[in-house]
Amino acid sequence: MTGRRYSVAPAGRPAEFPPAALERIEKILARYPTKQAALLPVLWVAQETWGWISREAAEEVARILDLPAAHVAGVLTFYTMYNLEPVGRHLLQFCTSISCHLAGAEGLVEHCRNRLGIDLGGTTPDGKFTMVEVECIAGCDRAPSMMVNDAYHEPMDLASLDALLGSLP
Amino acid sequence: MTFEPVLTARIGRDRSQSIDTYVADGGYEALRKVLGGDWTPEAVTEEVKKSGLRGRGGAGFPTGVKWGFVPKDTKGKPVYLLCNADESEPGTFKDRLLMEKDPHQMIEGQIISAYALKSRTSYVYIRGEFFHGARVLDRAIAEAYEKGFLGENILGSGFSHDITVHRGAGAYICGEETGLIESLEGKRGQPRIKPPFPAVFGVFGAPTIVNNVETLCCVTHVMKRGAEWFAKIGRNEKNTGPKLYCLSGHVNRPGVYEAPMGLPMKDLLFGDAFGRGMKDGRTVKAVIPGGASAAMLTAEEIEDCPLDFDGLAAKKSMLGSAAIIVMNEDTCIVDAARNLAKFFSHESCGQCTPCREGTPWLHRVLDRIESGEGRAEDVDLLEKISNQMANGMTICVFADAAIAPVLSSIGKFRDEYRYHVENRRCLVGSRASVEATA
Numbered sequence: 288m289t290g291r292r293y294s295v296a297p298a299g300r301p302a303e304f305p306p307a308a309l310e311r312i313e314k315i316l317a318r319y320p321t322k323q324a325a326l327l328p329v330l331w332v333a334q335e336t337w338g339w340i341s342r343e344a345a346e347e348v349a350r351i352l353d354l355p356a357a358h359v360a361g362v363l364t365f366y367t368m369y370n371l372e373p374v375g376r377h378l379l380q381f382c383t384s385i386s387c388h389l390a391g392a393e394g395l396v397e398h399c400r401n402r403l404g405i406d407l408g409g410t411t412p413d414g415k416f417t418m419v420e421v422e423c424i425a426g427c428d429r430a431p432s433m434m435v436n437d438a439y440h441e442p443m444d445l446a447s448l449d450a451l452l453g454s455l456p
Numbered sequence: 457m458t459f460e461p462v463l464t465a466r467i468g469r470d471r472s473q474s475i476d477t478y479v480a481d482g483g484y485e486a487l488r489k490v491l492g493g494d495w496t497p498e499a500v501t502e503e504v505k506k507s508g509l510r511g512r513g514g515a516g517f518p519t520g521v522k523w524g525f526v527p528k529d530t531k532g533k534p535v536y537l538l539c540n541a542d543e544s545e546p547g548t549f550k551d552r553l554l555m556e557k558d559p560h561q562m563i564e565g566q567i568i569s570a571y572a573l574k575s576r577t578s579y580v581y582i583r584g585e586f587f588h589g590a591r592v593l594d595r596a597i598a599e600a601y602e603k604g605f606l607g608e609n610i611l612g613s614g615f616s617h618d619i620t621v622h623r624g625a626g627a628y629i630c631g632e633e634t635g636l637i638e639s640l641e642g643k644r645g646q647p648r649i650k651p652p653f654p655a656v657f658g659v660f661g662a663p664t665i666v667n668n669v670e671t672l673c674c675v676t677h678v679m680k681r682g683a684e685w686f687a688k689i690g691r692n693e694k695n696t697g698p699k700l701y702c703l704s705g706h707v708n709r710p711g712v713y714e715a716p717m718g719l720p721m722k723d724l725l726f727g728d729a730f731g732r733g734m735k736d737g738r739t740v741k742a743v744i745p746g747g748a749s750a751a752m753l754t755a756e757e758i759e760d761c762p763l764d765f766d767g768l769a770a771k772k773s774m775l776g777s778a779a780i781i782v783m784n785e786d787t788c789i790v791d792a793a794r795n796l797a798k799f800f801s802h803e804s805c806g807q808c809t810p811c812r813e814g815t816p817w818l819h820r821v822l823d824r825i826e827s828g829e830g831r832a833e834d835v836d837l838l839e840k841i842s843n844q845m846a847n848g849m850t851i852c853v854f855a856d857a858a859i860a861p862v863l864s865s866i867g868k869f870r871d872e873y874r875y876h877v878e879n880r881r882c883l884v885g886s887r888a889s890v891e892a893t894a
């Protein structure tokens with residue numbers, strides 16, 4: 288089930304949005320009839336600000352939107368794209384849904400795992416890469432499809448994956 | 457008669473996203489016409505009804521009829537229009553193309569639809585992974601405001617409308633319209649019990665209409681060229697208009713193809729203008745015609761199979777999101793079913809016990825059959841679990857979708873399941889290897 292992550296990790300320091308982020312949040316709030324409806328967009332602002340959403344960040348969002356912290360935590364754990372702990376500089380997202388599966392996506396995952404020495408969900412010790420499996424990302428005609436952070440890379444094979452991993456800073 | 461592409465006509469054009477090229481190609485003419493004084497909102501709805509347009513999001517419900525469900529007297533409440541751009545059904549990638557390449561086609565349709573619904577505010581609920589699509593839309597919407605196609609008193613008509621792009625954050629179930637509504641309200645995207653239906657009680661407790669990206673694009677052309685023109689395209693009067701098909705899997709040329717509704721499946725797979733046949737000269741073993749949620753068809757069943765709502769219903773499957781996934785003779789059906797079951801197990805929203813417990817159970821049983829550890833009673837067990845999840849035992853139809861690949865693959869390839877259990881291995885070469893792509 289979607290909400291299979293249960294906890295939001297603490298960062299150990301308070302989260303305060305920088306002024307530019309607060310301005311964006313003001314603009315977001317103006318587009319909705321309720322404060323709660325701004326929750327997903329404001330969580331995106333939080334993730335763009337810190338790269339992940341800590342317990343402190345979630346509490347700050349709850350404060351700004353007048354929501355119970357438990358509600359924010361419930362939402363955070365439901366959606367898979369919010370990072371509940373720090374992730375590597377490059378988030379490698381491999382699609383293994385049906386069309387990519389038929390094109391051998393698992394072979395790519397296996398290859399990447401061996402090359403980086405980490406498992407799905409893991410991050411390399413230097414903090415460069417995190418690799419995860421995702422469900423269909425609408426790139427099925429160019430299977431196997433993958434994303435690195437917010438960009439698509441498709442179609443992939445072992446050689447293009449090697450080239451990609453080698454080229455990322 | 458040769459078919460001129462409608463929805464994809466501008467896709468290859470240079471700077472197809474910009475409002476200048478869109479207007480130069482006759483864009484926003486439909487909106488000017490509709491707001492020009494001769495069209496009441498009711499007349500627009502009537503025109504859409506007459507066109508025979510059925511929703512492109514999956515269910516195929518007649519669009520104009522759905523709009524008609526909004527109460528005449530909304531008791532002072534606003535009406536919301538939500539564009540469903542969550543596109544997450546495995547095998548589907550048409551809305552991504554429409555939004556990334558020709559955003560104004562959709563925006564124009566959305567403004568016209570809003571006018572028909574007397575809606576002041578609409579949202580585009582776009583899946584979180586479409587970072588690029590969301591940026592393209594944001595820019596296009598800003599252009600539309602600048603040119604006076606959005607905002608206060610559009611083109612001096614007295615009609616005002618605002619559109620906001622709202623990004624999801626990774627959850628297939630937010631494509632189900634009430635899951636989408638919950639998500640837009642800032643909650644977990646868990647579908648609602650119906651009734652009440654969204655047209656009466658939707659987002660923020662107000663009347664709400666949810667329409668797919670492609671549906672809204674079609675509205676633009678219905679109003680530009682007329683319902684009669686639209687209704688003439690397609691196999692028959694119940695299956696009208698141009699349609700985008702998402703072709704993927706073991707064909708030579710996967711991609712998005714536009715054709716009149718009701719294109720024969722064989723043409724899509726083998727036609728020169730489309731898939732150009734099976735990769736490496738293999739033969740067809742099975743085809744999923746409408747995304748992960750649709751029952752599989754055998755090679756025999758696709759012989760005479762129009763790709764439209766009624767053509768596929770007649771085969772006890774569905775057009776769904778028009779995601780046609782082709783599997784060749786080397787594909788292990790149990791492996792494919794296991795992959796689909798993994799998807800549904802991952803994406804169940806968890807509200808209903810049969811779905812929350814049933815989807816991972818199906819996945820576990822399929823996994824053990826595929827891994828050569830199946831038990832004699834496992835195939836019956838899969839059917840038993842499925843039957844307990846079906847037929848209104850759950851809040852939404854996700855559970856019915858989850859069992860479709862399981863039941864159809866067992867029904868049509870029972871021998872292959874039996875072979876796995878008896879011989880503890882696959883009948884054909886098992887999983888796809890990445891070498892297939894190398």
Ligand SMILES: Cc1cc2nc3c(=O)[nH]c(=O)nc-3n(C[C@H](O)[C@H](O)[C@H](O)COP(=O)(O)O)c2cc1C
Binds near residue numbers: 544629
């Ligand atoms: C589990 C599930 C997932 C769905 N996902 C989508 C989707 O990603 N996009 C979409 O347009 N419709 C999706 N739908 C269909 C919507 O509920 C709704 O019927 C549709 O958006 C209505 O628009 P239309 O009438 O224009 O087709 C889904 C339905 C279900 C049950």
Ligand code: SF4
Binds near residue numbers: 812
């Ligand atoms: S059927 Fe499944 S996805 Fe739909 S509401 Fe119930 S648990 Fe959620």
Ligand code: FES
Binds near residue numbers: 382386425426430547
């Ligand atoms: S199945 Fe991988 S992108 Fe659709």
